[in-house]
Amino acid sequence: MKHHIHTTINIHADSETVWNILTDFGSYPDWNPFITSVEGTLEVSEKLKADIGSFQFKPTVKVFEKGKQLTWLGRLIFPGLFDGRHTFECIPQKDGTTTFTQKESFSGILVPFLKKKLDGETKEGFEAMNQKLKEIAEQR
Secondary structure, eight states: OEEEEEEEEEESSOHHHHHHHHTOGGGHHHHOSSEEEEESOOSTTOBOEEEETTEEEOOEEEEEETTTEEEEEEESSSTTTSEEEEEEEEEEOTTSOEEEEEEEEEESTTHHHHHHHIIIIIHHHHHHHHHHHHHHHHHO
16 A cells, blocks of 8 residues: 655745755754654765654665755564655755645555554644744845
């Protein structure tokens, strides 16, 4: 089974500013209410270490387009149990603002059992992170 979460927010800051905050993993403990820690190198095929809520994942970077998109694939224990393909996108707008999108496609045998948590707590985490990212970027 598959399940998707998609959130978007418009940020009154240029995409470079938003991207720089997003990819400054060292500052996550200071501002990010959802992804509290990320360690690793941002290159395709590299493994990261991420603390997301009460889970610790070791996702693999699948897409890295500097300034535009970061996608990683995380798995719980083994492939097919609970997999999440998480994407962050910074889309510059003509008026100098940035549309920030955060989305995740979940798959695996645990998805039906976690759907309520995904639609509640997980989506709320995405939205809280989006809002804090907006606040920080707009203050700069």
